[in-house]
Amino acid sequence: MITVNNLVFEYPGVCALDNVNVQVKTGSITALVGPNGAGKTTLLSCIAGLQTPLSGSIFLDGIDVLEQPRKVHAKIGYLADFFGLYKKLTTYQSLLFACRTHGVAASEEAATIKSTAADLQISDRLDQLVGSLSRGLRQRVAIAQTIIHKPKVLLLDEPASGLDPESRHELSKLFIRLQQQGMTLVVSSHILSELEEYCTDMLILRQGRLINTTANVETIEKLVNIKVLLSKEQPEAQHLLANLPAIKTVTCIEGGYILECVSNPELQSELLQTLISNGLAVYSFSVERQKLQDIYIKNIV
Amino acid sequence: MLRINPELQRNMWLELSIHRLVAMPVTLGLMFFIVYLNGFNFSHVGNVAAIAFFLLCCTWGVNLASYSISSEIKEHTWDITRMSALSPWTVVWGKLFGATIFTWYGGLICLGVYLFAKGISVKNIEIVSIFILVGILSQAAAMFMRLNLISSKSNNSETSSLGLTSLIVIISAYATAGAYAAFNNSDLTVNWFYTPYKLKIFLLINEIVWLFWILFGNYQLMRMELRMRNTPIAWILFCIFCAIYVTGYPDVQERPEFTFKVLAHSTIAYFTVIALNYVAVISGSHDPMTYHRALINFKRGNIWRALQDVPAWLGSLSLAIIICVWITGYSFLFLEVDQQINQLWNSVMLILVFLMRDTSIFIFFNMTAGNNRSTSTSLFYLFILYVVVPYFFVVLGLHHLAGLFFPVSASNSALSIFIVTMAEILVISYMIALRWNALFTLHKSTEPNIQVTAS
Incomplete structure (x- = not known):
């Protein structure tokens, strides 16, 4: 148009x-x-x-x-x-x-x-x-x-x-x-x-x-942010997370990471299993749908 | 079904309340009755009715016509019209007669009283017709002046408009009085291109022709406001009309030969175009972005688009150059080159370079972002150059130097004045180039630019 x-x-x-x-x-x-x-x-x-x-x-x-x-x-x-x-x-x-x-x-x-x-x-x-x-x-x-x-x-x-x-x-x-x-x-x-x-x-x-x-x-709404908190400091975690194909971006936060990936329950379940099987001390795994605000802030700031 | 012009309709809603419709005839009726009681003379009532018409239509109406668009800009309603499907002409006449409809309501009552008091005769109907024409003409002129100030983005438009409105009122008073005199004395004649015409007929045709041009000017400016593209062609046509119109008045009797008369009239046409060029330079827009856009389009070969951004003064300057070349060539080919012709060449050439210098001064002071007072600053510096500096040299006894800035001194050679003025043009052009570069050195974002397909 x-x-x-x-x-x-x-x-x-x-x-x-x-x-x-x-x-x-x-x-x-x-x-x-x-x-x-x-x-x-x-x-x-x-x-x-x-x-x-x-x-x-x-x-x-x-x-x-x-x-x-x-x-x-x-x-x-x-x-x-x-x-x-x-x-x-x-x-x-x-x-x-x-x-x-x-x-x-x-x-x-x-x-x-x-x-x-x-x-x-x-x-x-x-x-x-x-x-x-x-x-x-x-x-x-x-x-x-x-x-x-x-x-x-x-x-x-x-x-x-x-x-x-x-x-x-x-x-x-x-x-x-x-x-x-x-x-x-x-x-x-x-x-x-x-x-x-x-x-x-x-x-x-x-x-x-x-x-x-x-x-x-x-498309924006199909993306989710997964907040993963670890009970102990594991420096090797970031390298592992960054190499997982399902994950688009990894952001460090205090005590864990925010992972951006496609909203898909099966994929998220697999991801959690992968993290645990790789020895990461996951004690919290919460999913939040991405909002326009997130996309905007990510691009502007 | 015939539909009323929406602009006119809107103004009727706003201007013609029941209270106003009643108050106007009552007030006027009382006024005329009091005048009648003071001497029981119908002729006096007619004269007062004519004055009341002038005050209503040529003073109040002029002010309303001038204010009709600027008030919309101030109230942020102008975009409603700009985004509408109305044609420029519909907006022009809707606003012209809509904004002033209440004054016309009163004015027409006055003219009716005038005819009743003075008696219905051909002469009085002619006088009433010319009054109506003067009324429309002055209101249309006021609207044109204000539209021009708006389109040239003058920040002093309120002050300038007040001055111009007062000027229109004075001119229309003069025109009304002149028309009144002409129609009361049918023997008066006027010579135009060596032909005598009855003044009243000539005046009537004049009013109609000028009304056409003013309405056409309003139409052109309204087109621009509605984002339609114009070229300087309309302005060039107006310059040609004015050149021919003014050239018709002088009676050249100095030398009898036809060739000399052609030269004399060509010179008058030339000076008319030069004067109009000054009008275009002073009243027109010198928006750097418009110049920038025109240049970019020229460079890219988009000639038509570039022409749409070319300032009007460039059109009249081109016309002046053509007439200058014509005068020089014609006098060289058909007349014996004596001292008179030599002087003519000098003045024709010098006025052109002075015009170019003055234009460059205007451009220079406009080459800044958000300059609010560029026109007044330019006029101030022209005053310095034309009055203060020459007077300073005259006081010091340096008449030669004074003549370089204001060529009234006969002791200067035309060549020296030409060289000095050209040098001034070069200096100002260099300064314009510096400002231009500073203005268009862009502060661009370093962000990556992407194509987004929102789908």
């Missing part, structure tokens, strides 16, 4: 995006993560056709974003980090305005507003002025405006910031619903625990570059 080729974006003296190549498949929810200043917002606004890169190309659903930005705008929804709303309009007027600016057919306007408002749970706020709504409700109105024309691609920059936990959970459910309807979502966020609820893929940016990561979240 989205193809980014050799994208370079510079601010004077700073390379915000350095030869970035990305492909996002149709119907995925891709988490775009990275520290502040990594280039996430720049990448999103380039994909949205709001900024012109120094070089490279971006294609969205086969359309060249740099050559035909308006065609792309009709197909996508983009919610910026610092979004604004027309505070003196009612929620209904805001949604009607969004319908009309996105060319929703006049005959479908009322039904579209009704279903979108229901999706965002703002049906009871349609007559209220947007300026009088709480931060969380305004966020929902903004998202409703962004998705009202049922875009093929939805780009969201920190969509959950400022929301309470319940609203965040509702937002996660909404993203999954939108994905199920066939929408492709790219979500930039710092809240990794929430991304885990809905994202299918992950891209990690650091200093304008895509750094080495496993992009497919399903």
Whole structure:
């Protein structure tokens, strides 16, 4: 759905995006993560056709974003980090305005507003002025405006910031619903625990570059961390563990090791037997599923 | 089914509340009634209605038109429009008439009162038409100025906009008064390309033509805001139009021969293009990244993309060079080269090098990251170069040196001024190159870069 080729974006003296190549498949929810200043917002606004890169190309659903930005705008929804709303309009007027600016057919306007408002749970706020709504409700109105024309691609920059936990959970459910309807979502966020609820893929940016990561979240979830604690110090253990084919990485901790391997009960059982049969004084063997946070920290720190 | 422009619709929701719809005619009605009571003269009421129209549409409306986009940027709502499916033209006219709709509501009431008070006649309908044109023209001009400030990323846009809005109000007051006088005196004529035209007809056509250009300018700038690509072609066409337009006014009677008249008009066209080039240099964007992108695309052979980043001033500078070559070649081929022609050559050549030097000064002060005051700094240094330094040398009695910076002194040879100015250009270009290198020495990440296929 989205193809980014050799994208370079510079601010004077700073390379915000350095030869970035990305492909996002149709119907995925891709988490775009990275520290502040990594280039996430720049990448999103380039994909949205709001900024012109120094070089490279971006294609969205086969359309060249740099050559035909308006065609792309009709197909996508983009919610910026610092979004604004027309505070003196009612929620209904805001949604009607969004319908009309996105060319929703006049005959479908009322039904579209009704279903979108229901999706965002703002049906009871349609007559209220947007300026009088709480931060969380305004966020929902903004998202409703962004998705009202049922875009093929939805780009969201920190969509959950400022929301309470319940609203965040509702937002996660909404993203999954939108994905199920066939929408492709790219979500930039710092809240990794929430991304885990809905994202299918992950891209990690650091200093304008895509750094080495496993992009497919399903793959991430198939990896586990096994914490092995030994009752006595055995320096030969590390060499032994590192040479076991099932183990991807070995990290030393106080009193033992953390082993990264594929989540497979039989394999884990075999591993435990191997450790004991090799004379290691194992007194604790605990398995933890890897989280996005682990992958992110491992790549960033 | 005919659908109303969404921008216009949104502005109607915001601007036309029941309270406002009632308050405007009541206030105006009271005002006109009081004026009528003071002398029972309908003509006075008509005059006050004309002034009220001017205050509503050409002062308040101008301010609203100017503020229509900047307020959206301030409120972070501009991205809603930028990401919409609206065409640039839909946004332009929706905003132009939407943001000012309340002032037009009042303004049209005033014009109705004007017609009622002065009597419905062809003359008064013509006057009302020209008032409406002046109103739209001044509001469109205000919107254009603000859009230009936004697209040139001027950080002093509020201050600059206030100044420019005031300027538009003064010009529109002058235009309204002029139109009023012209339509009240149908015998007035104006000469254009040696042909007399009735002033009121000429004025009306002028207003329509300028309105076209201002709306076209708004359209071009809106295209840029909506991330559509422009080239300097529109600006070059405007320069050619202005050159022809201005050239039509002077009545060259110095020498009777046709060839000389062609040369004189070409020179006027040349100076018009030079003046427009200064406008483009002062008001345009000198964003180093845009220059960088244009250069990179040129180097890679992406000429069309490079042209889209080429600054407007480069278009008018190219046009000025072409006219300069034309003037030199034409006068050499068709006229006897006497002292007058020699002086013409010198001034044509010198003004070009001075323009290039001044442009390089603007570029130099823009070659820094986040320079907020590059335009005012450049103008300050131009003031130093054109006024302070020459005056300093004049005070010291060094008139030759003064002439090198501001070539009014006849005692300097054109060649010496040319050489000194070219030397200045070289020095500034070297300084630009230093800043350019400092600016584009990138701090890149040392991270390995990978291709991620999110699938």
